[in-house]
Amino acid sequence: MSKTLIIDNGSYEIKLDYYKPDIDSNLHIPIKLNNSIVRTNDKRLALGNSIDDIQNISNLYFKRPYEKNQLVSWEIEKLIWDYSFNSIDLNLFVDPADCNLVLTESPLTLPKLSNNLDQIVFEEYGFKKYYRAPAASFIPFNTKKNISLLSGIDYNSTKVELEINNGDNETKYYSDFKLIIDSGFDSTFVIPVIYGCIYWKGVKKLDIGGRFLTGFLREVISFRYYNVADETMLVNNIKEQSCFVAEDYNKSLGLLKKDRIFSIIEFVLPDFKTTTRGFVLTNSKKKELFEKGINPDEDCQILKLYDERFSVPETIFDPEICGIRNKCGLIKTIHDCIQSVPELVRPLLVSNIVCVGGNFKLKGFKQRLIKELNQVLPIDWDVKVAISEDPSIYSWQSMNELVKNHDLINKVYISKEEYDEKGAAGIRYCQSKFGFKI
Amino acid sequence: MPFVEEISRGSDPNIYFSSSINLKYTSSHRYKKFSTSNSRKRFKPGAYNLQNLQLQNENENEKILSGIDNNNENKNEEVNYNEFENLIEERQSNKRLQELNKENYNESSFKLELPKSGLNISFKNFNKSSYPNFDLMSYSNQVKNQDQYQTKKVRQGLTANTRKILSSRKTLSNYIDEEDSPEIKKLLFDEKNSSIYPKRNFYNLPGKKLCSICGSSAMTKCVKCNSRYCSVKCYDVHNETRCSNY
Numbered sequence: 001m002s003k004t005l006i007i008d009n010g011s012y013e014i015k016l017d018y019y020k021p022d023i024d025s026n027l028h029i030p031i032k033l034n035n036s037i038v039r040t041n042d043k044r045l046a047l048g049n050s051i052d053d054i055q056n057i058s059n060l061y062f063k064r065p066y067e068k069n070q071l072v073s074w075e076i077e078k079l080i081w082d083y084s085f086n087s088i089d090l091n092l093f094v095d096p097a098d099c100n101l102v103l104t105e106s107p108l109t110l111p112k113l114s115n116n117l118d119q120i121v122f123e124e125y126g127f128k129k130y131y132r133a134p135a136a137s138f139i140p141f142n143t144k145k146n147i148s149l150l151s152g153i154d155y156n157s158t159k160v161e162l163e164i165n166n167g168d169n170e171t172k173y174y175s176d177f178k179l180i181i182d183s184g185f186d187s188t189f190v191i192p193v194i195y196g197c198i199y200w201k202g203v204k205k206l207d208i209g210g211r212f213l214t215g216f217l218r219e220v221i222s223f224r225y226y227n228v229a230d231e232t233m234l235v236n237n238i239k240e241q242s243c244f245v246a247e248d249y250n251k252s253l254g255l256l257k258k259d260r261i262f263s264i265i266e267f268v269l270p271d272f273k274t275t276t277r278g279f280v281l282t283n284s285k286k287k288e289l290f291e292k293g294i295n296p297d298e299d300c301q302i303l304k305l306y307d308e309r310f311s312v313p314e315t316i317f318d319p320e321i322c323g324i325r326n327k328c329g330l331i332k333t334i335h336d337c338i339q340s341v342p343e344l345v346r347p348l349l350v351s352n353i354v355c356v357g358g359n360f361k362l363k364g365f366k367q368r369l370i371k372e373l374n375q376v377l378p379i380d381w382d383v384k385v386a387i388s389e390d391p392s393i394y395s396w397q398s399m400n401e402l403v404k405n406h407d408l409i410n411k412v413y414i415s416k417e418e419y420d421e422k423g424a425a426g427i428r429y430c431q432s433k434f435g436f437k438i
Numbered sequence: 439m440p441f442v443e444e445i446s447r448g449s450d451p452n453i454y455f456s457s458s459i460n461l462k463y464t465s466s467h468r469y470k471k472f473s474t475s476n477s478r479k480r481f482k483p484g485a486y487n488l489q490n491l492q493l494q495n496e497n498e499n500e501k502i503l504s505g506i507d508n509n510n511e512n513k514n515e516e517v518n519y520n521e522f523e524n525l526i527e528e529r530q531s532n533k534r535l536q537e538l539n540k541e542n543y544n545e546s547s548f549k550l551e552l553p554k555s556g557l558n559i560s561f562k563n564f565n566k567s568s569y570p571n572f573d574l575m576s577y578s579n580q581v582k583n584q585d586q587y588q589t590k591k592v593r594q595g596l597t598a599n600t601r602k603i604l605s606s607r608k609t610l611s612n613y614i615d616e617e618d619s620p621e622i623k624k625l626l627f628d629e630k631n632s633s634i635y636p637k638r639n640f641y642n643l644p645g646k647k648l649c650s651i652c653g654s655s656a657m658t659k660c661v662k663c664n665s666r667y668c669s670v671k672c673y674d675v676h677n678e679t680r681c682s683n684y
Contacts, residue, residue: 039550059543060542063550067609072608072609074603075552076552108626108634110614110617112616119600120600123596123597124600201633203634204635205635207535214541215539216538224652230543230544232541232542232543253655306653307653307654311648311653318646320646321646323531324535325530325638326532326638327638332636332638333636340633
């Protein structure tokens with residue numbers, strides 16, 4: 001029995017691991033690997049996760065294979081794939097000749113770039129069988145977890161009753177209607193998935209992602225406190241550890257004036273003695289430092305964050321804050337998407353919203369989405385939003401759930417023999433099976 | 439005594455002239471119109487009708503689109519200002535987006551090119567024996583550090599196709615130029631006309647009134663450059679740093 005390798009090839013991180021039948025796919029945590037080559041301050045190159053070993057994180061230069069959400073540079077991507085397939089750190093040791101591959105690509109990839117991907121997979125690596133699709137199309141197959149997240153029932157006690165279509169006598173493994181919001185490093189997609197297929201006419205895109213938020217935070221900190229213009233990684237750490245989404249922006253601003261102590265966060269900047277990455281100063285951390293003989297108020301350089309904590313993520317909802325006036329926010333994007341699907345389906349999609357992607361790690365996203373969508377949509381529609389504990393790996397876990405169904409996945413694979421048989425038309429065959437159709 | 443009025447230059451002499459009806463925009467009008475770019479139409483209190491406004495906006499947009507096609511200047515003179523303003527706004531916003539959406543500080547001045555001769559990559563626990571089918575590169579024996587190996591590119595790709603893909607240094611813009619089908623080009627990369635980018639409507643959301651310096655809510659605007667500030671302290675900082683017309 002050949003192994004199945006599952007790769008979620010994101011523009012920030014690659015999530016990959018083998019399919020393991022004995023582990024529950026929603027408890028299975030894949031390996032995460034930075035999808036970049038980094039040139040460090042002392043002019044060495046670091047690949048993938050070796051960035052974690054770098055001491056000095058200032059003045060890094062990132063080079064990524066993705067450009068505007070399109071996988072362009074195979075020169076870099078192949079290096080990273082080779083590293084992840086073969087190194088001892090990850091312990092995968094992929095033998096492509098005896099391995100199936102399930103892969104994600106970003107929605108709406110240029111057909112030519114998809115062709116490149118197919119050629120690399122079959123001709124360079126020679127995987128046995130292969131399937132690729134946008135990450136969003138895998139989500140409906142994770143039925144049990146979806147139900148438990150949407151209804152708030154504990155995962156272990158959730159029961160799934162699979163419907164059986166009488167006509168075909170086939171069991172259905174997916175839920176019919178899902179609205180996926182995929183907010184990643186580069187951009188945010190809103191994708192309606194109806195009957196397990198992506199409804200391409202309704203796909204909407206917003207050009208604001210994690211990189212943009214980091215960029216804005218970098219500018220704000222540089223203007224108000226210290227110059228961090230070339231400290232992308234530090235600012236990213238600050239964003240991940242301290243930012244949150246305010247449920248009511250104006251209210252949070254008001255709170256800031258009333259009691260400053262609760263809404264301020266203190267971030268210890270790296271000084272290469274106590275820390276190289278920086279951390280948020282909480283009470284327990286303070287105690288730890290005192291025990292080591294360090295007085296954080298005197299010895300450490302501290303960055304105090306006020307309204308930046310919630311006004312930076314606010315740009316997703318209202319880009320006008322940072323001076324971008326030709327784009328609309330996330331809510332309008334979702335609303336437009338809902339308007340473009342058939343009328344009967346709309347309320348069903350609204351009560352089945354699933355959010356994936358690293359941006360949803362920010363706290364408070366769920367409450368905010370529900371609140372704002374309730375304002376925009378008709379009052380009798382029931383808005384339900386599901387965000388899992390780690391939304392960045394949720395699509396990978398859903399892929400795992402699909403692979404679990406051998407009957408289902410075997411129907412959609414393209415095998416290497418099939419590809420070789422078609423000859424030069426092989427790439428067109430792949431694109432006709434996997435590509436988007438509008 | 440009859441009231442004599444001068445007929446403005448350029449108007450049709452055969453048509454009955456009355457200054458209130460037939461006077462065209464003169465150059466001074468045009469200048470005024472352009473300089474007060476932020477002025478909005480005022481309505482009587484209670485006269486707001488969202489649907490009418492929406493319709494009006496749509497009509498204007500259509501006019502703009504049709505104005506590009508036929509060069510009837512007289513008809514679309516007023517509309518062209520709007521278009522011009524939109525273009526400026528568009529350009530400014532795109533510039534700002536690009537500025538913020540950069541990951542590397544020195545992106546414009548420095549570009550990381552992978553050298554064709556080989557790479558100096560520090561792998562953690564990198565071990566030759568653990569690379570059974572790593573035939574893209576072979577390693578010379580010059581070990582600099584314990585965990586650093588010099589790699590040399592020997593062969594690029596197994597077939598002609600993959601060799602081409604792996605060695606190409608095309609950027610995304612090259613691929614867009616090469617794309618044959620104009621529909622896909624328009625759909626993916628033409629933000630103005632594509633259906634996947636939702637259009638912004640200006641009247642829906644009241645903009646947040648935030649201080650451009652400290653980010654708290656601000657009611658007052660700078661007279662010179664229209665950006666907001668919340669206190670005298672912030673105003674001083676604004677004047678020193680960000681005010682473009684100071």
